[in-house]
Amino acid sequence: MRAPTRTLTFAAVAGAAVFGYASVIERNWFALRRFEVPILPAGAEPVRVLHISDIHLTPGRHRLLSWIRSLDALAPDLVVNTGDSIAHRQSVLPLLEGLGPLLDRPGVFVYGSNDFYSPIPHNPLRYLWEASSVRHRTVPDLPWAELGAGLAAGGWMDANNARGRIKAGGLDIEVGGVHDSHIDRDRYHQIAGPTDAAADLRLGVMHSPEPEIMDQFAADGYDLLLAGHTHGGQVCLPGFGALVTNCGIEPERASGLHRHPLHGDPDRPWLHVSAGLGTSPWAPVRFSCRPEASLLTLVPRIG
Ligand SMILES: [Fe+2]
Secondary structure: OOHHHHHHHHHHHHHHHHHHHHHHHHHHOOEEEEEEEEEEOOOOOOEEEEEEOOOOEOOOOHHHHHHHHHHHHHOOOEEEEOOOOEOOOOOHHHHHHHHHHHHHOOEEEOOOHHHOOOOOOOOHHHHHOOOHHHHOOOOOOOOHHHHHHHHHHOOOEEOOOEEEEEEEOOEEEEEEEOOOHHHOOOOHHHOOOOOOOOOOEEEEEOOOOOHHHHHHHHHOOOOEEEEOOOHHHOEOEOOOEOOOOOOOOOHHHOOEEEEOOOOOOOOOOEEEEOOOOOOOOOOOOOEOOOOEEEEEEEEEOOO
């Protein structure tokens, strides 16, 4: 075999091996991330918040559903789902069954664009250069209302452009949330206004971590912001991290626990971005970016 042919053959085999790993192994290699967030009043007991996002459920993902169901063993005090839960019209019931006992716990949810519009075929590499909003249509074809009714049936708060109060882990929590900005359904003005200093915690929830929305949450005094959407970059460079976020936030905060803004006032809100549990069925790969859920243990502030 001549050298150029050998090189091409090697590249093809290596590419197939990487794709196989990313689509079969890593995409089903679920991780639980744990973070401690010093955010509660002095003397408060720790409170566990389970953050799930971007499940993108399609039929047949039994391993994913059974892993989600197992998360109830963590005994979270609060569950927050930041959207993109489904990717198929027959996914609502399986999703609700997968969430199972988690739906009986206090919870909050917002929608993502993919809860409204079924995924359409595209070049998976388009994820690297094109914002998802341009691919969306105007007439929803997924059962988003059925999804919302199912999530709310056990008492989860629908936080899409809504503000309210919930009790979880002994805390009085003020919650504000926005709908997905990628389909122009976010209406921050409907929830705008200073938060209640008398609440034990002020929680802001959104699908896509857009800096201009998070600036408004921060200005209104929210303590903790939760978002998804980025998939953590989905295809990352080992040792470097995310290349893209598919939204306004920079790759450095594509996933994990940070502050918003990244630098500034020491009292600015904490921000947790989930890398999510799934992918679009038309880009079924994750590389150096395992699918994840996060358990945030809220503890008293330091000092
Ligand atoms: Fe997503």
